[in-house]
Amino acid sequence: MTMITQPDVLALWKELESRVAAGDRFAGLFAARAADHNPVTLSAHLATAGDVDTLEVTLPLGATGYPALTPRVGAAFWYERVIHDQFGLVPEGHPRLAPLLLPGDPLPRHVEGYGMFTIPHGPVRSGVMESIEYLVETPGEAIPHLNMRVFYKHRGVESRFTGLSMPDGVLLAERAEGIASVAHALAFCHAAERVAGCEVPPAAGLVRVLHAELERIANHLDVAVRLADAAGLAVATARLALHKERVMRLVSRMCGSRFGRGVVVPGGVTALPRLSPADLRAEFDKLATQVTAEAAALMATSSFLDRLRGTGPLTPERARTHKALGPIGKAAGFADDNRLTRPYDAYPDLAVPPARAHAAGDAMARLRVRWEEVDSSFGLLRLATDQLAERAGDQLRAWCEPADGRALGWAEAPQGEVLYDLSLAGGRIARCHPRSASFHNLVLMHEVFAGDILTDFPFIEASFGLSVAGVAL
């Protein structure tokens, strides 16, 4: 991690803009204050080839605002609204400064015209869903504009990290975005391990990969379940839900938790899977056969595919400028998979296959990307199990000496990159800023309704596959 400090905000933004133009990926903008009455520091993170750099500027004491980054780098749109919520700082020139994590009056309707009205959808929605409010502006069928209000679920996770010990920090990270528990625990631990300078034993790296890939498969199956359900395919919904349950049961037989919690700890993992490598291999083979066959049947059901084709398209141009993470980016031709570009744990030795090129950016392409990822996940699971069998009796946990310092940690969740900016002091967490792929990507929902109508909404939402918990931390 390279730390670059600039004396004033504009100079920093200029540098950031030129580096983004040169190909670095804008990965987040956070604000922090060491203590009350201290000046606020803005940290922008740039993902480079192989690492993530941090650009910093400290605002003058008592500053009430700063020139906004959003007009220069559009992806900072929500990040700056969060900074406004947390510190009351006004990013001057921000196009739409309204509270994001805190309640605020609903914004006035964006599109005016004859017969236009707003359908408030949420926060309590039909079915079993996480709480979020969509304000759908519509003349009846088309959706010219969509507003989102995500504050309902804001739990104050970020401030809760402060003062926790490292082991407690992992527990909270696992519960930041529950459906990506392993990825969040990994990103947190990678940051903690970088601060301490400790090496994760190879066997532990393999166990981590097993859990991370099973989590990916479960999440992608969940998306497929929701898509099939939206299309009213009762048998497909049930079959895919059955496979998802099988994956979760396998995870619980491996570690006791259906979400892989309690496995990843700073320095390694707590234990080996309770199933032998041979049993695991057999389970993975069985699952892979079942899931692959089901996916093939689903992708041959024309009434289903008709609903996905051309639905909710994200243009490759937008995916590239916003640096859309995970399957959403990959489906629109922008692929930056941390397992490949900034590999961690056992991934450098496992040869993650690069994503196939897609450009359509629609719900169909997103589902295709997910099936391809499921395929490669099964491949990685088999490889990792075989390697683990050769490492029986190896050490699983390195001693992670508590140290002071700051580091970034990342992991590729099923939704895309999870990034943790962690500062430790005196063996405790001084500050921890988690950023999920859900937060970075959800804002793109604003822009994918070109030509789509109300009945496409569930498909578009499901195909994004994001978790609201990870947005409104």
Place this chain on the structure above:
Amino acid sequence: MSIWVLRGLRDGVVTTRWPARPDAYADAWRGAARPLEQSERLTDITDLCPTGAITVTDGTVRVDQGRCILCGRCVAERPGVFAWSQGATGPAALTREQLIIPELLETDAAIQAACAQLAVKTRALHRSVHVRHVDAGSDGSEEWEIQALLGPVYDIHRLGVFITASPRHADVLLVTGAGSRGMSGPLRTTYDGMPDPKVVIAVGTDAVSGGLLRDSDQTTGGVSATVPVDIWLAGSPPSPFGILNALLIAVGYLTPEGRRSR
């Protein structure tokens, strides 16, 4: 379309027979931590727990399972004092105090009162209920476990339990999450919109006590600050069997002790 007819028959019946028959997966479930009978020299054990679930009074070690997030630290560090509880159906309780193991003596009367109060409601529900779910700041995992109940493995429809969109049609309210401040209003509105009698189930340790987010200023530390809770279900997240068990207690099919009621 015909491919789906054949695929649907492929695995035969995958649905659990529970609660009519025992289920191996439910029985093997690792639940919240519990204290063992014997207690050695007790120092520092209350600091073990990240959520403060462990207390020691007069030499008796108690675990508040309503705060337990199943991290297992106490079991790993002090195996002589703590152990996992076994089985997916617990811990579900009718009073908050009942989740404290071993039981406090003075809670007996309160439990009797809660049982009687719930019995009045369940009699009126006639064993078939519509359920409304509200997420009050969960981490997203509880939603997955409730959704699992709609799948072929648990299939709550066979037990006369259905998910409904409208609170006006709902008899049971499943609440997840630590009680985020933003959801207090919508949660209360949903509760008020339900007809009487209504049963509220707090699903998960977060909903029961706030879990790790109990002290966050953005949560109310559990959902009972907003709605009156009838059934408390701990777990982080609870197993689908645990949620199913709580639902069956709500309809009066099972007693809180796990017996089949008539």
